[in-house]
Amino acid sequence: MVFLRLVIAASCAFACGTGYAQSSDVPLTPRDAPAKSLPVPTDVSPEMQRLIAAPLRTDWDAQWKTGEEARKAADAAAAKAIPNLAAMRERLHVTVKPQVIDGVRVFVVTPDTIAPEHRDKLLVHVHGGCYVLSPGEAATSEAIIMAGLGHFKVISVDYRMPPEAYFPGALDDAMKVYQAALKMTAPKNVGVFGTSAGGALTLEMMLEAKAMGLPMPGAISSGTPMSDVTKVGDSFYTNEKVDNVLVSRDGFCDAAVKIYAHGHDLRDPLLSPVYGDMHGFPPAILTTGTRDLLLSNTVRVHRKLRQAGVEAELEVFEGQSHAQYGSNDRVPETKEAFGEITAFFDKHLGH
C-alpha cells in the first residue's frame, strides 16, 4: 500500500505531503490548471442563474486605442441602456434630475419616499464602466437601484470621460461633488459608493480627501473595485473566462483604463488604490462574487483596510461574475446586496 502523507492541519510545517522536504525547496512555478466544464450553480435564484449562464460578453476583447474610439462604443452601449431606465425608475419610485454642481454634471436621484432616518443623509455615487463607459444618464442605473431599494437621496456624478478628459478628470469631478456634499450636510451623514471603476474611484476619493485635508464621509461602499490596474491579483488568472462580464485581464476594460490613464503610471494609488495608505478611511463595505475577475482585487482591498484598522465588511456572492449583483433590480441577489449596503450605511452614517 502506498504510504499516505495526508495532513489537513499541517502541523508538520510547510512541505508535508508535497514531496518537498523544506518549504524553501518549493519552486515558485505556475500551476497548470486543466480545462473544465462549470455547471450553473444551483443554490442561487433562477434570475441569477440566467445571468451566470449567459455566454461570455460579446466583444469582450475589444481593444480601443483612443478616447474617441472608446467614446463611440460607450455612446452605442448607452443608447441601448438608457431606454430601460424609465421602467426601472418607475418600478423603484425614483425621479432623476440633471444638474450642474460646481461645473460638474450630476444627476440627483430622489426616491418618492425618503426613510425618516435618511432625511439628513446624502449619498454620492460614482458610476462604473472602466472610466470610459456609461456616459450621461447611462451612469444612473446603480444610483437608481440604491435610491429605490435603500430610500436614500443620491447624487450621481456624470464625471468627464475620454476624450473629454483623461486622468485625473474623473477623480477631480468626483471630488468637486464630494466637497459640495460636505456643505449640504455633516460629513458623517455622507456616504460614497460605486462599483468597478466606481468602486475604485470611491477609494481614490478617500485618498484624495486625506491629501486635501477634507473630512472623511460616514461610510463608503466599494463594489468589486478596479483596485489594481497593473494586472496583479490572482483571480485575473483563476477566473479568466470564468467571469462572463470582464472575461479577461486583457479585455476591453484593460484597454479602457490605459486610455483613461493617458500615459500616467498605472501603479499610482489614484489609479490602483490597493497601493494607497488606507489609515483613517471610514467604515467600508465591499461586494464581489466567487467568479469575479476582480475577486482578488476586492479581497486585497478588504485585507488592506483591516490591516489599517478600518472597520470593513466583505460580501461575496455565490457564482457571480463581475458586478452581477448590481445588474438588475428585480434579481433577488441585487436586493440582498443593496440591502446589505443599506444596513451598513444605516449602521455607520450619522455616528
Place this chain on the structure above:
Amino acid sequence: MVFLRLVIAASCAFACGTGYAQSSDVPLTPRDAPAKSLPVPTDVSPEMQRLIAAPLRTDWDAQWKTGEEARKAADAAAAKAIPNLAAMRERLHVTVKPQVIDGVRVFVVTPDTIAPEHRDKLLVHVHGGCYVLSPGEAATSEAIIMAGLGHFKVISVDYRMPPEAYFPGALDDAMKVYQAALKMTAPKNVGVFGTSAGGALTLEMMLEAKAMGLPMPGAISSGTPMSDVTKVGDSFYTNEKVDNVLVSRDGFCDAAVKIYAHGHDLRDPLLSPVYGDMHGFPPAILTTGTRDLLLSNTVRVHRKLRQAGVEAELEVFEGQSHAQYGSNDRVPETKEAFGEITAFFDKHLGH
C-alpha cells in the same frame, strides 16, 4: 466596424451583450473554461508563496472505503505531524495536557500568559480532517496556534472517529464538551472554533445546541467549513485542481465524509450545515481563500447567516487554498487570520 454592445452597469436588463433578447432565452448550459497557467501570486508573503506554489497534495485522490482504511492513513499522517508540535508549543509558549471530560478525550491547551481580559473566557476547539484525520495529539495544532497567538485557554476535543465511531459520534463528543464548558464559565464567555470539518462541526454544534435548548456561546469562528458535503458549491468546479490541498470534490475528503456518514443522508444539516436554520446563531467569523475548493461553501454560509440576521464577518485571503491560513504559525497570513479571529472574539465574548 462591429457594433459594440458593452454595458457594465447592465441597466439594459439581463441579456445585454449576450446575444439573447430575453434573459429567459439563456440556456442553463455549463461554461467551458480553458486550461490555464496560474502564476504564484506576488502580493502575499514569501512564506505563503511557498504554500501556494506547492504541487497538488500527494495522494489527493485516495479513495478509502472503510473506517479502518481511513484510520490507517490518519495514523500515518499523525505520526509525521506530531513530532513537529513540540517546537510549535515552545515557540508559542503553550502547554498541552490530555484530559477526559464526561467520557470524551480532550486536550487542554493553556498559554503561559493568558490575557487579563481572557481570564474568564474559554474556547472549545473542534479539529479538522474530513471527520477521519488528525487523531489524538495531531488534533491540537490549530488549538495551539489559537491559544498561543490569541492568549486564550482552549479545550480541544479529540472526538471519536471511524472506525471507533461514525456519525454523529464527532458531534456527540463535541456537544458533551460544550455542555461541560457551559458549566465552567458563563455561555457568553465561551467561544467555539474549528476549520474544515471543524468549521462544519462548529456550525453543527450550534444547530444541535438549539435543538437541545442549550444557550448559545458568545461567538464562533468557522474556518472554511465543509458546510455542504453533497457537492453543491460552485468553487468545487471553478477551483478544481486550483486548490492544492483538497484538490477535487472527488478526492480523499469526499471519500472520508462518506465513511463518517455511514449511510446517513448527506443533506442532513448535521452533515451539511449550510442547509440548517441559522436563526439565533451567535456572531460568527468565517475565513477562506480565493483558491479554496470550499470558497463557495464558506460564502454560502456567510450569506445564510446574514439572511438569518446573524452578525457575521467574512475574511477571504488572496491566493490561498483550503485552510492554508492555519497551516503554520510562522506564516504572516496565519498571524493575520488568527489576529482577526482574536479581535472578533474580543469584540463579542462576554457581551
